[in-house]
Amino acid sequence: xxxxxxxxxxxxxxxxxxxxxxxxxxxxxxxxxxxxxxxxxxxxxxxxxxxxxxxxxxxxxxxxxxxxxxxxxxxxxxxxxxxxxxxxxxxxxxx
Amino acid sequence: xxxxxxxxxxxxxxxxxxxxxxxxxxxxxxxxxxxxxxxxxxxxxxxxxxxxxxxxxxxxxxxxxxxxxxxxxxxxxxxxxxxxxxxxxxxxxxxxxxxxxxxxxxxxxxxxxxxxxxxxxxxxxxxxxxxxxxxxxxxxxxxxxxxxxxxxxxxxxxxxxxxxxxxxxxxxxxxxxxxxxxxxxxxxxxxxxxxxxxxxxxxxxxxxxxxxxxxxxxxxxxxxxxxxxxxxxxxxxxxxxxxxxxxxxxxxxxxxxxxxxxxxxxxxxxxxxxxxxxxxxxxxxxxxxxxxxxxxxxxxxxxxxxxxxxxxxxxxxxxxxxxxxxxxxxxxxxxxxxxxxxxxxxxxxxxxxxxxxxxxxxxxxxxxxxxxxxxxxxxxxxxxxxxxxxxxxxxxxxxxxxxxxxxxxxxxxxxxxxxxxxxxxxxxxxxxxxxxxxxxxxxxxxxxxxxxxxxxxxxxxxxxxxxxxxxxxxxxxxxxxxxxxxxxxxxxxxx
Ligand SMILES: NC(=O)CC[C@H](N)C(=O)O
Numbered sequence: 001x002x003x004x005x006x007x008x009x010x011x012x013x014x015x016x017x018x019x020x021x022x023x024x025x026x027x028x029x030x031x032x033x034x035x036x037x038x039x040x041x042x043x044x045x046x047x048x049x050x051x052x053x054x055x056x057x058x059x060x061x062x063x064x065x066x067x068x069x070x071x072x073x074x075x076x077x078x079x080x081x082x083x084x085x086x087x088x089x090x091x092x093x094x095x
Numbered sequence: 096x097x098x099x100x101x102x103x104x105x106x107x108x109x110x111x112x113x114x115x116x117x118x119x120x121x122x123x124x125x126x127x128x129x130x131x132x133x134x135x136x137x138x139x140x141x142x143x144x145x146x147x148x149x150x151x152x153x154x155x156x157x158x159x160x161x162x163x164x165x166x167x168x169x170x171x172x173x174x175x176x177x178x179x180x181x182x183x184x185x186x187x188x189x190x191x192x193x194x195x196x197x198x199x200x201x202x203x204x205x206x207x208x209x210x211x212x213x214x215x216x217x218x219x220x221x222x223x224x225x226x227x228x229x230x231x232x233x234x235x236x237x238x239x240x241x242x243x244x245x246x247x248x249x250x251x252x253x254x255x256x257x258x259x260x261x262x263x264x265x266x267x268x269x270x271x272x273x274x275x276x277x278x279x280x281x282x283x284x285x286x287x288x289x290x291x292x293x294x295x296x297x298x299x300x301x302x303x304x305x306x307x308x309x310x311x312x313x314x315x316x317x318x319x320x321x322x323x324x325x326x327x328x329x330x331x332x333x334x335x336x337x338x339x340x341x342x343x344x345x346x347x348x349x350x351x352x353x354x355x356x357x358x359x360x361x362x363x364x365x366x367x368x369x370x371x372x373x374x375x376x377x378x379x380x381x382x383x384x385x386x387x388x389x390x391x392x393x394x395x396x397x398x399x400x401x402x403x404x405x406x407x408x409x410x411x412x413x414x415x416x417x418x419x420x421x422x423x424x425x426x427x428x429x430x431x432x433x434x435x436x437x438x439x440x441x442x443x444x445x446x447x448x449x450x451x452x453x454x455x456x457x458x459x460x461x462x463x464x465x466x467x468x469x470x471x472x473x474x475x476x477x478x479x480x481x482x483x484x485x486x487x488x489x490x491x492x493x494x495x496x497x498x499x500x501x502x503x504x505x506x507x508x509x510x511x512x513x514x515x516x517x518x519x520x521x522x523x524x525x526x527x528x529x530x531x532x533x534x535x536x537x538x539x540x541x542x543x544x545x546x547x548x549x550x551x552x553x554x555x556x557x558x559x560x561x562x563x564x565x566x567x568x569x570x571x572x573x574x575x576x577x578x579x580x581x582x583x584x585x586x587x588x589x590x
Contacts, residue, residue, distance in 0.1 A: 004507065007463075008459070010466075011459050011462050011463045011466065012459060014462050014466060015418060015422075015446075015458050015462040016422075016425070016439065016442040016443050016446055017443060017446045017447055017450070017455055017458060018440075018443035018444050018446070018447035019447065019455075020447075023455075027455075028418070029307050029454060030121075030456055030517055031456065031459060031460055031463065032124065033516065033517075033518055034410065034460060034517060034518060035460075035463075037406040037407060037410075037518050038411055038473065038477075040403075040407055041404060041407055041408065041411075041476055041477060041480055044404065044480060044483070046476060046479040046480060046483075049479040049480075049482050050479070050482055051475055051478030051481075051482065052478050052481040052482040052485060053309070053478065053481050054295075054309045054339060054534075055295045055296065055309070055339075055485075055533075055534030057294070057295060057296045057339075057341050057404075057534060057559060058296050058338065058339045058340060058341045058342075059342075060338075063335065063336075066160075067472060071267060072197070075197035075198075076197075078195065078197055079193075079194055079197075079428070079429035079430070080428060080429065081235070081427070081429070081430065081431065081432035082341060082432060087586060088427060088428055090427060090438060090441075091217055091434075091435060091436060091440075091441050092435055093437075093438050
């Protein structure tokens with residue numbers, strides 16, 4: 001089943017991805033068919049099955065609370081699409 | 096040795112130490128092969144000939160003193176998903192087209208520590224999302240293999256398609272790959288090479304661009320399992336900087352190669368007899384069973400009852416994680432920015448322009464299954480089914496030591512045979528995804544050619560951190576198959 005345009009647009013808004021009208025149409029169909037396909041998981045009874053969050057192989061561990069990196073502002077800024085001195089720039093957010 | 100392209104990684108290592116060839120000669124030969132053939136194969140996104148030659152000279156100086164790490168002077172390619180300090184790292188995405196990391200991933204720094212020479216960064220599906228290397232902002236990588244009597248361009252598999260193509264064509268002696276749901280094993284099978292997806296937590300994820308963090312695992316791709324074993328020993332190991340890295344010693348995998356399979360219990364999962372699987376693949380699987388039995392293994396049928404739910408579970412879990420991981424590409428601190436009047440408009444325009452079609456579709460699906468009202472129905476349910484899938488494996492391992500299956504349900508397909516329905520494309524990963532979901536190690540070895548002359552792979556799946564048994568059993572298959580075929584496009588072929 002095709003998803004409605006409203007759902008696609010709402011999701012795109014949440015994901016901060018701008019979509020052209022033709023893309024919305026294609027996504028309604030493709031997302032719809034993928035969602036139909038994953039619905040088969042409803043055949044399974046998962047009562048009392050715990051969710052698997054990770055593989056559980058690594059033991060949680062503590063480390064000493066000390067600084068191990070930093071003081072590299074030029075490295076941090078080296079890929080900035082736009083910068084002013086030691087700052088990243090952003091469009092104006094407050095009037 | 097007639098040409099530098101007859102070496103495997105292991106024999107090149109030995110030849111370098113014996114000073115039968117220099118690292119410079121080896122590196123120059125491979126760089127010129129790239130120049131000759133990569134216009135056709137498009138397996139590299141970026142080549143780094145200058146730093147490669149410098150590293151080769153340094154390796155020669157070290158080798159001359161009788162010193163040097165395990166990989167000293169060996170030319171490798173790096174999937175362009177591993178951050179390399181000072182060398183652009185794109186994830187095959189427009190959004191990272193000009194990204195130059197100021198740091199090195201743990202896996203690549205391990206390889207450099209051992210003396211490897213990097214020839215460049217290899218093509219892949221954008222953010223490792225795909226099964227054909229067709230989703231690359233730098234164009235598809237091409238399989239060096241051709242169907243008998245045809246010049247049709249075939250995919251090398253994905254997402255580590257550039258790695259697979261470059262190894263198969265002899266442009267590098269080995270390469271790094273990453274595997275989230277099959278991205279090392281399926282391309283290895285499509286190109287007639289070997290590849291290992293280690294246990295989750297074996298190789299550090301630090302500095303590897305994330306797709307689905309609970310599944311992503313780096314591993315080696317090379318001509319055979321001995322070469323993969325050598326690479327894996329270097330790549331693997333505990334890393335403080337990855338919270339899921341497991342602190343367990345790294346064995347000498349190469350030493351496990353000739354252990355044999357006497358008394359090994361090999362499980363054949365009955366659910367892997369997929370509907371519509373080509374008879375040739377069924378036959379090759381049976382052949383693999385016979386090879387292992389003849390070498391002294393005990394064969395048992397086992398059941399992994401949740402196999403058919405592997406793919407839908409993967410496509411919920413992996414996409415949910417991807418939508419969260421890829422939220423960082425906002426055009427603000429790094430990556431491409433599209434200017435706009437407001438912050439939200441800038442995000443939306445930058446991400447619309449920077450991501451390709453499949454990546455957008457996946458981010459949106461991942462966002463959808465995590466959004467309120469759908470989280471429990473999709474994401475939480477998938478995590479529960481993932482538990483059932485893992486339990487299938489753990490249960491099977493009460494009776495057997497390894498599992499044998501085909502790697503993929505088909506051989507390489509043509510670029511223009513790409514299914515238009517995304518679900519059809521996802522079905523490629525039907526045999527590789529379950530092991531990823533469970534976190535267990537798996538490998539693929541080339542085992543034969545199909546009727547069209549294309550390579551087919553067999554997959555072995557093992558117990559947590561038992562890569563050694565996999566390598567030993569895989570080597571028995573390798574020897575029985577004696578797969579020495581070369582693709583149509585190969586550096587060692589006369590021009
Ligand atoms: N990185 C991978 O392992 C990719 C697996 C699968 N082909 C996908 O598209 O997600």
